[in-house]
Amino acid sequence: MSGDxxxxxxxxxxxxxxxxxxxxxxxxxxDWGANVVIVDMDQAACEQTxxxxxxxYGVKGIGVACNVAKKEDASACADKVKAxxxxxxxxxxxxxxxxxxxxxxxxEEEWDMVSDVNLKGxxxxxxxxxxxxxxxxxxxxxxxxxxxxxxxxVGQANYSSSKSGLLGLTKVIAREFATKNILCNxxxxxxVQTDMTGSLTDDVQEQLKKMIPIGRPGQVKDISxxxxxxxxxxxxxxxxxxxRVDGGTATGI
Numbered sequence: 001m002s003g004d005x006x007x008x009x010x011x012x013x014x015x016x017x018x019x020x021x022x023x024x025x026x027x028x029x030x031d032w033g034a035n036v037v038i039v040d041m042d043q044a045a046c047e048q049t050x051x052x053x054x055x056x057y058g059v060k061g062i063g064v065a066c067n068v069a070k071k072e073d074a075s076a077c078a079d080k081v082k083a084x085x086x087x088x089x090x091x092x093x094x095x096x097x098x099x100x101x102x103x104x105x106x107x108e109e110e111w112d113m114v115s116d117v118n119l120k121g122x123x124x125x126x127x128x129x130x131x132x133x134x135x136x137x138x139x140x141x142x143x144x145x146x147x148x149x150x151x152x153x154v155g156q157a158n159y160s161s162s163k164s165g166l167l168g169l170t171k172v173i174a175r176e177f178a179t180k181n182i183l184c185n186x187x188x189x190x191x192v193q194t195d196m197t198g199s200l201t202d203d204v205q206e207q208l209k210k211m212i213p214i215g216r217p218g219q220v221k222d223i224s225x226x227x228x229x230x231x232x233x234x235x236x237x238x239x240x241x242x243x244r245v246d247g248g249t250a251t252g253i
Contacts, residue, residue, distance in 0.1 A: 004032075005032055005033030006032050006033065007029060007033040007090075007231070008032075008033035009035075010033070010034045010087075010090070010138070011035045011036075011085045011087055011088050011089050011090070012026065012030075012034040012036050012037070012088075012089060012092065012231070013039060013081060013090065013092065014026045014029070014036070014038065014094055015039045015040070015066070015068050015092065015094050015121070015125060016039070016040055016094045016096060017036075017038045017039060017040060017046075017049065017092075017094060018038060018040035018045040018048075018049045019040075019045075019049070019194075020195055020196065020220060021189070021194060021220045021223050021224065022040070022092075022095070023038075024223065024224035025092055025094060025223070025224040025228075026038060026049070026053055026061075027053055027056075027057070028221075028224040028225060028227065028228040029090060029227075029231065030053050030054075030056070031057055032228065032232075033057075033059065034059065034089070034090065035059050035061065036054075037061075037077075037081055037084075037085075037088075038050040038061060038062070038064070039064050039066045039068070039077060040065065040095070041065060041066075043064075043065035045063075046063025046064060046065055047062075047063035048063070049063065050062050050063040051063075060085075062080070062084055064080050064081075068093075068117060068121030068122070068124060069116035069117050069120050069124070070124075074121075074124040075128050077128065078128040078132065081129070081132065082132060087135065087136050088129050088133055088136060089133075089136045089137075089138055089139060089140065089231075090142070090231045091126060091129050091133060091140070091141045091142070092141075092144065092227055093121065093122035093125055093126065093141070093143045094144040095117060095118075095121055096144065096146075096163075097113060097114055097118065098156075098196070099113060099158060099159075100155045100156055100159065101155060102154070102155050106157060110158055111157070111158045113158075114159055115161070115162045115165075117162075118159065118162035118163060118166065119162040119163075119166055122143055122166055126169075130177075130182075133177075133180075133182050134177070134180045134181075134182065137181065138181075138183075138231070139180075139181055139182045140184070140185075140230060140231045141173055141183070141185075142184075142185055142186070142187065142230050143166050143167075143169065143170045143184070143186040143187070144189065144223070144227075145163045145164075145166045145167055145187065146160075146163040146188055146189060147188045147189065147190045147250045148163050149161075149163030149167055150164070150188055150242075150244070150250050151249075152164075163188075167186050167188075167242055170185065170186040170240065171240050174239040174240030175240065178239060183235070183236070183238065183239040184239055184240065185230050185238060185239060185240065185241045185243065186241070186242045187223060187226055187227065187243050187245055188242060188245065188246060188250070189218060189223050189245050190212060190245065190246025190249040190250070191208045191209070191211070191212060191217045191218060191246075191249070192219065192220060192222070193217045193218065193219060193220075194220060197217075211249055212246070212249050213247060213248030213249070214248055215247075217247075218245065218246070218247060222245055223245055
């Protein structure tokens with residue numbers, strides 16, 4: 001640990017981090033001194049975000065275009081990180097997609113796309129980086145799930161199932177690699193204001209707000225600060241946990 005930069009010389013990778021929650025997570029890691037790897041689908045967007053964060057926080061940042069649902073992409077990403085940094089301390093599986101539809105109307109490709117990105121993606125990325133994570137100190141995996149994975153939402157058979165499956169994967173990683181000093185936890189955000197949720201109609205947004213006991217939607221920093229805590233020394237005895245950051249939405253389940 002170095003002064004007010006406890007993550008100095010450590011490396012964090014965040015998938016789906018060119019914008020939104022993922023970018024906020026990468027920024028909070030960088031604010032504490034971590035070098036960052038920005039992973040998303042578009043190389044130009046990744047590089048731009050990485051450069052902006054590097055300039056703002058005085059760290060090193062690289063951008064890597066990667067389809068997390070493809071094993072060859074995940075492996076190539078791991079090779080790039082190893083070549084650039086030689087290590088990885090924090091893997092944050094944040095990338096996710098939504099393709100809502102009622103079950104009677106849901107197409108197989110809608111199911112497959114959501115499941116591939118939201119569940120297979122974290123599996124492949126974690127698998128690809130395990131050798132680096134095992135050698136790192138500290139070593140953390142944080143999976144971004146959703147309260148939809150706890151509650152089950154109408155019209156989200158694919159999304160809710162994938163996010164529920166991610167909670168199971170989190171517990172498996174925590175158990176399998178506890179002796180290797182890899183701590184793995186999941187966060188379940190509720191309704192968070194992002195570019196993606198901003199496209200919802202005003203009526204839908206109002207309905208969602210009514211489901212939140214504290215009466216307001218989450219902000220990206222509400223999520224990113226919890227991720228940073230889980231990566232910190234203070235969370236060194238926490239693994240296999242599911243943390244709801246939802247303003248009380250899923251209270252009582």
